Amino acid sequence: MHSLEQLRNDALREIESARDEKSLEAVRVKYLGKNGSISAWGERMKTLAKDERPVVGKLLSDARNTVTAAIEQRGAKIRAEEEFDALAKIDISLPGTPHEIGSLHPLHQMHDRAIQIFRRMGFALAEGPDIETEWYCFDALNTPADHPARNEQDTFYLPDGRLLRTHTSTVQIRTMESAPPPIRVIASGAAYRRDELDATHSPQFHQIEGLYVDKNVSVADLKGELEFFMRELFGAETEVQFRPHYFPFTEPSLEIHVRSKALKSGEQWIEVAGCGIVHPAVFEAVNQARGDDAYDPEKWSGYAFGLGMDRLAMILFEIPDIRLFSQNDLRFLRQFA
Numbered sequence: 203m204h205s206l207e208q209l210r211n212d213a214l215r216e217i218e219s220a221r222d223e224k225s226l227e228a229v230r231v232k233y234l235g236k237n238g239s240i241s242a243w244g245e246r247m248k249t250l251a252k253d254e255r256p257v258v259g260k261l262l263s264d265a266r267n268t269v270t271a272a273i274e275q276r277g278a279k280i281r282a283e284e285e286f287d288a289l290a291k292i293d294i295s296l297p298g299t300p301h302e303i304g305s306l307h308p309l310h311q312m313h314d315r316a317i318q319i320f321r322r323m324g325f326a327l328a329e330g331p332d333i334e335t336e337w338y339c340f341d342a343l344n345t346p347a348d349h350p351a352r353n354e355q356d357t358f359y360l361p362d363g364r365l366l367r368t369h370t371s372t373v374q375i376r377t378m379e380s381a382p383p384p385i386r387v388i389a390s391g392a393a394y395r396r397d398e399l400d401a402t403h404s405p406q407f408h409q410i411e412g413l414y415v416d417k418n419v420s421v422a423d424l425k426g427e428l429e430f431f432m433r434e435l436f437g438a439e440t441e442v443q444f445r446p447h448y449f450p451f452t453e454p455s456l457e458i459h460v461r462s463k464a465l466k467s468g469e470q471w472i473e474v475a476g477c478g479i480v481h482p483a484v485f486e487a488v489n490q491a492r493g494d495d496a497y498d499p500e501k502w503s504g505y506a507f508g509l510g511m512d513r514l515a516m517i518l519f520e521i522p523d524i525r526l527f528s529q530n531d532l533r534f535l536r537q538f539a
């Protein structure tokens with residue numbers, strides 16, 4: 203056997219027994235490095251007789267190619283084994299890092315649903331502050347100074363005379379003061395009253411207010427649109443009743459009651475909203491504040507409504523107690539995630 207073949211076989215044996223990349227590299231240097239024993243044959247070729255050169259040249263290139271390929275193969279195998287060992291050290295049965303994802307509060311979900319329906323009917327979203335003046339909460343809404351709603355026992359007053367709004371109807375006035383008719387807005391948010399906290403009353407509750415002012419707006423528009431809203435929300439089989447009522451800021455005034463066999467409340471009528479045709483005195487108050495005649499009650503008419511959002515959510519999600527909305531009990535909230 204030619205000594206090049208001997209070298210090649212030695213190299214292949216050492217490559218096979220190399221256990222890591224470091225010892226494999228040592229084998230490569232030993233045989234194929236600059237001073238490696240196979241490489242040395244390159245120099246030696248020049249000293250050989252002419253007829254010997256092709257034979258030895260062939261042996262040399264065979265040794266180089268075979269050893270190079272073997273090193274590559276062995277290297278790939280070693281790397282694969284190392285990777286496998288590293289992964290085997292990871293205990294995939296260990297619990298992961300928990301990543302809690304929040305969800306919307308049921309009242310927020312109720313708000314979103316209602317707004318989605320009203321948007322389709324062409325209502326835009328309006329806003330107003332929770333801390334209000336008596337003007338926006340009462341005076342402009344035709345609610346005289348001797349009205350019981352203004353009693354300090356019923357309403358939260360601040361030392362400077364401002365108060366927490368007792369309803370979202372304040373946004374009606376703010377909207378009309380800042381823009382001429384036609385108006386088609388809803389506003390949703392918190393309202394406050396000095397109520398004892400029990401299963402159905404809370405000093406903070408939530409309303410959705412609506413206002414539509416245009417030419418020739420009538421009770422027919424009001425009934426048609428609010429009936430549509432109730433059926434969209436509670437289902438097509440929902441029955442809607444309008445009962446005569448009194449509000450200072452509407453004339454006529456109505457209460458809306460709903461009933462549906464699909465709901466848990468079944469046969470029972472439930473009051474869900476107040477509404478009516480905007481009182482001319484409200485338009486007059488707005489004109490006074492604006493200093494113009496934009497809301498001339500002879501030219502314009504409108505309907506307005508106030509929905510009890512907590513009540514709607516309690517019916518829709520079958521929630522028995524209004525206090526659950528504010529207790530932040532995760533066992534309750536998770537049911538709406």
Ligand code: DAH
Nearest residue numbers: 369371476477478506507508
């Ligand atoms: N503001 C009334 C309340 O809180 C609800 C209401 C009734 C709002 C009639 C309206 C309305 O806009 O027209 O009880």
